[in-house]
Amino acid sequence: MTAEQARTIEQEYVESHPSSAENYRRAVAAIPRGVTHDVRFLKPFPLYMTRALGSKKWDVDGHEIIDYAMGHGALILGHSNPAVVEAVSEQVHRGTHYGGSHELEVEWASRVANLVPSIESVEFTSSGTEATLMAMRLARAFTGREKIMKFAGHFHGWHDYAIVGEQISGEARRAPGVPPQIYETMVVAPNNDLDFVAKRLAERDVAAVILEPSGASYATIPLPEGFLERLRELTSETGTLLIFDEVITGFRWSPGGKQAKVGVTPDMTTLAKILAGGLPGGAVGGRADIMELLDFNNETGKKIGHPGTYNANPVSAAAGNAALSLVADPGVQQHADALAKQLRAGFNQAIVAQGVPGFAWGESSAFHTMLGREVGNQSGGDIHTPQGVPAAELKAGSPARLGQPLQLGMLNLGVDLFHGGGFTSSAHTPQDIERTVAAFEQTLARMKREGLFG
Numbered sequence: 409m410t411a412e413q414a415r416t417i418e419q420e421y422v423e424s425h426p427s428s429a430e431n432y433r434r435a436v437a438a439i440p441r442g443v444t445h446d447v448r449f450l451k452p453f454p455l456y457m458t459r460a461l462g463s464k465k466w467d468v469d470g471h472e473i474i475d476y477a478m479g480h481g482a483l484i485l486g487h488s489n490p491a492v493v494e495a496v497s498e499q500v501h502r503g504t505h506y507g508g509s510h511e512l513e514v515e516w517a518s519r520v521a522n523l524v525p526s527i528e529s530v531e532f533t534s535s536g537t538e539a540t541l542m543a544m545r546l547a548r549a550f551t552g553r554e555k556i557m558k559f560a561g562h563f564h565g566w567h568d569y570a571i572v573g574e575q576i577s578g579e580a581r582r583a584p585g586v587p588p589q590i591y592e593t594m595v596v597a598p599n600n601d602l603d604f605v606a607k608r609l610a611e612r613d614v615a616a617v618i619l620e621p622s623g624a625s626y627a628t629i630p631l632p633e634g635f636l637e638r639l640r641e642l643t644s645e646t647g648t649l650l651i652f653d654e655v656i657t658g659f660r661w662s663p664g665g666k667q668a669k670v671g672v673t674p675d676m677t678t679l680a681k682i683l684a685g686g687l688p689g690g691a692v693g694g695r696a697d698i699m700e701l702l703d704f705n706n707e708t709g710k711k712i713g714h715p716g717t718y719n720a721n722p723v724s725a726a727a728g729n730a731a732l733s734l735v736a737d738p739g740v741q742q743h744a745d746a747l748a749k750q751l752r753a754g755f756n757q758a759i760v761a762q763g764v765p766g767f768a769w770g771e772s773s774a775f776h777t778m779l780g781r782e783v784g785n786q787s788g789g790d791i792h793t794p795q796g797v798p799a800a801e802l803k804a805g806s807p808a809r810l811g812q813p814l815q816l817g818m819l820n821l822g823v824d825l826f827h828g829g830g831f832t833s834s835a836h837t838p839q840d841i842e843r844t845v846a847a848f849e850q851t852l853a854r855m856k857r858e859g860l861f862g
């Protein structure tokens with residue numbers, strides 16, 4: 409046995425990333441859990457980055473890493489896209505905040521309305537979380553109804569209403585710090601259950617149904633065929649508003665998001681991530697008669713207040729305009745989609761070749777992986793809908809005993825798989841995919857040698 413083979417994946421990770429380890433030691437003293445977003449948490453410590461370009465990023469120990477975290481989905485154009493960098497750099501010199509209106513926000517709003525079918529009028533926020541919060545408030549004010557329906561496992565940010573039912577199996581589990589009264593205003597529909605939706609909406613007390621139109625967590629739990637069409641009918645028939653949370657799918661599933669791809673138009677849409685070209689920013693847009701509630705002179709005489717220091721700040725607007733001008737070309741999404749498909753198929757081939765339980769699946773330019781579990785339709789090709797795996801298991805992903813070594817093993821070989829699922833971009837290349845698939849197979853082989861599959 410060589411010295412390399414004698415080391416475990418985790419030992420190699422620790423030994424080859426000393427500067428990241430040191431950063432983490434300092435981080436835990438100053439930041440709760442040492443990271444600044446729950447999903448960035450990684451044992452024994454996360455990597456610290458110094459720069460990024462295109463499909464790659466570099467860590468403090470000098471390793472080059474092919475990146476699939478891609479700004480948590482914000483970077484469909486890759487890191488530091490030249491047009492976005494130029495727009496941002498120019499704008500920084502002209503001012504980062506005017507405390508007033510500017511032309512870039514007008515251009516930004518027009519670009520959004522031109523691309524996204526449901527959007528007649530758009531309100532900018534600073535994040536996706538704020539966008540879904542505002543969408544729910546608009547829906548409640550517009551309909552005069554209190555309840556919002558969402559689907560178990562769908563993610564809409566971290567505000568009090570969004571967090572209800574975020575986990576599929578934790579219905580009884582209350583999020584600490586969220587008052588019980590909040591739960592009474594939310595209706596959590598079981599995943600993909602349109603019979604439940606039909607019965608509950610018939611009571612006509614639900615203001616809106618909000619969902620990720622890809623299915624929970626960017627198609628981790630895919631929607632059945634015809635689901636969105638039927639949901640549109642059910643909401644229209646009962647005077648319930650339909651909100652598509654396109655924070656991830658917007659400008660990614662197509663230039664006009666999932667709604668343009670399937671031809672189902674919601675009443676409101678929430679956006680963030682790609683919207684602002686990789687800078688902070690969000691938006692809620694939709695039917696003019698609903699959005700009018702933000703207007704000082706709306707017909708109801710009741711205005712919904714909306715301050716927000718960084719709403720449509722000029723730097724995010726400049727980045728957003730540059731990004732949206734590029735993502736309007738469907739070639740961007742087609743490139744990223746084709747590479748993600750290759751990646752998913754390559755992962756499945758590697759799983760079959762190594763004879764381990766697992767599968768990769770996904771839709772558009774997103775992918776997910778699950779190790780330690782057989783799937784009905786594993787044939788070494790691309791999988792969109794995993795057969796025979798319950799929704800809660802899909803949402804949970806690989807058990808930590810396999811998911812963590814997979815992540816560490818891939819990082820040892822210069823690939824950031826994010827949390828076992830991630831995104832391709834227009835900056836990824838077929839060579840990136842080849843290298844990633846090879847790293848994946850090597851990591852599985854090593855995990856097998858370490859006896860991790862039992």
Ligand code: PLP
Pocket residue numbers: 480534535536537538540563564565566620653654655656680681690
């Ligand atoms: N909605 C969806 C579908 C998301 O994926 C996210 C974030 O990942 C959000 C809302 C929240 O957006 P933000 O992180 O900008 O607050």
